[in-house]
Amino acid sequence: MKNLVGLTVSEIYELIKPEGYNLMHAKAIANSIYKKRITDFSGISKIPRKLQLFLGGIAEQSVYEPLASEVSSDGTVKYLFRNPEGKQFETVYIPDKKHDTVCVSTQSGCRMGCPFCVTAKYGFHGDLDSGDIISQILGIPTAGKVTHIVFMGMGEPLDNTESVFKACEILTAEWGMALSPGNVTVSTVGITPAIVPFLEKTGCNLTLSLFSPFPAERIKVVPAEKKYPVDEIIDILKGFPLKKKRRITVACVMIRGINDTDRHLEGLKRMLKGSGIRVNLLPYHSVQGDENVSSAEERMMYFKHNLVISGISASIRRSRGADISAACGLLASGLIQEQNEK
Numbered sequence: 073m074k075n076l077v078g079l080t081v082s083e084i085y086e087l088i089k090p091e092g093y094n095l096m097h098a099k100a101i102a103n104s105i106y107k108k109r110i111t112d113f114s115g116i117s118k119i120p121r122k123l124q125l126f127l128g129g130i131a132e133q134s135v136y137e138p139l140a141s142e143v144s145s146d147g148t149v150k151y152l153f154r155n156p157e158g159k160q161f162e163t164v165y166i167p168d169k170k171h172d173t174v175c176v177s178t179q180s181g182c183r184m185g186c187p188f189c190v191t192a193k194y195g196f197h198g199d200l201d202s203g204d205i206i207s208q209i210l211g212i213p214t215a216g217k218v219t220h221i222v223f224m225g226m227g228e229p230l231d232n233t234e235s236v237f238k239a240c241e242i243l244t245a246e247w248g249m250a251l252s253p254g255n256v257t258v259s260t261v262g263i264t265p266a267i268v269p270f271l272e273k274t275g276c277n278l279t280l281s282l283f284s285p286f287p288a289e290r291i292k293v294v295p296a297e298k299k300y301p302v303d304e305i306i307d308i309l310k311g312f313p314l315k316k317k318r319r320i321t322v323a324c325v326m327i328r329g330i331n332d333t334d335r336h337l338e339g340l341k342r343m344l345k346g347s348g349i350r351v352n353l354l355p356y357h358s359v360q361g362d363e364n365v366s367s368a369e370e371r372m373m374y375f376k377h378n379l380v381i382s383g384i385s386a387s388i389r390r391s392r393g394a395d396i397s398a399a400c401g402l403l404a405s406g407l408i409q410e411q412n413e414k
């Protein structure tokens with residue numbers, strides 16, 4: 073049986089075209105799965121009974137639900153999923169006053185090897201497909217409240233472009249979940265060949281993990297720098313014509329004494345001045361056995377203030393879900409424990 077969850081409208085159309093059905097039928101099916109979250113083909117009122125029966129014979133709508141969940145004292149919820157092939161991955165639901173955000177994984181583990189990241193320590197267990205990504209949103213109990221999606225969970229999204237581009241299309245298309253592309257953000261360490269295709273094929277926001285404006289320092293924390301130098305990526309981003317509301321951001325996880333000095337601040341300003349690229353400053357979460365600590369809030373405020381008065385938009389991201397290891401860089405800690413116990 074073919075699972076329709078994760079298919080685009082053109083893929084659904086390819087399935088039903090040989091039976092004489094048209095694109096409008098495909099749109100009605102996609103709309104029922106993604107927007108109305110109908111789980112039984114007989115509930116799709118806008119298609120003929122014969123098509124409902126045909127679909128029932130060849131396909132299923134299988135959104136799978138999480139296996140376990142953990143709730144943080146700040147209301148953040150971390151979910152553990154296992155797909156039908158046994159790949160495990162985590163998803164984080166972050167409720168806030170105005171937004172309800174889901175942070176999705178794109179791979180089970182990751183192969184980028186960033187030394188401060190817990191997901192990297194879990195190893196790489198394979199790519200997720202677009203159905204796995206969409207299930208992380210439709211499969212959680214609060215699916216109906218979700219307003220924003222961030223691709224910042226386990227894995228490097230631009231190392232799995234086919235599934236990620238498809239998921240972005242499903243999230244933002246009128247026939248799909250119809251979220252504004254401005255409410256969907258894909259985060260990357262920077263995979264140069266995938267940057268322009270991402271910018272051209274999706275309308276979603278992009279966040280680039282920078283860490284340091286100095287390549288010799290960045291490479292120690294973001295090994296992808298060796299193959300994909302950040303200076304080249306910034307040049308591509310500066311040269312790409314962006315629509316007005318589309319946001320390109322660099323994210324800097326701030327570690328005291330390591331990347332929060334005045335030299336780093338000046339480097340950031342030099343790199344980004346006049347580019348329209350924003351800066352998001354994030355607190356650092358130490359992992360076990362690590363002596364590094366996050367920059368103090370005052371230091372982060374100092375960075376933000378100085379960037380803003382230089383004409384660079386900057387913000388500080390509040391940490392969420394750290395007590396359940398759901399914060400940035402901490403996903404997969406439970407999976408590692410399980411792996412070690414085997």
Ligand code: SF4
Pocket residue numbers: 182183184185186189190191192225226227228261401
């Ligand atoms: S920080 Fe992101 S890209 Fe780096 S290892 Fe962790 S999940 Fe992968």
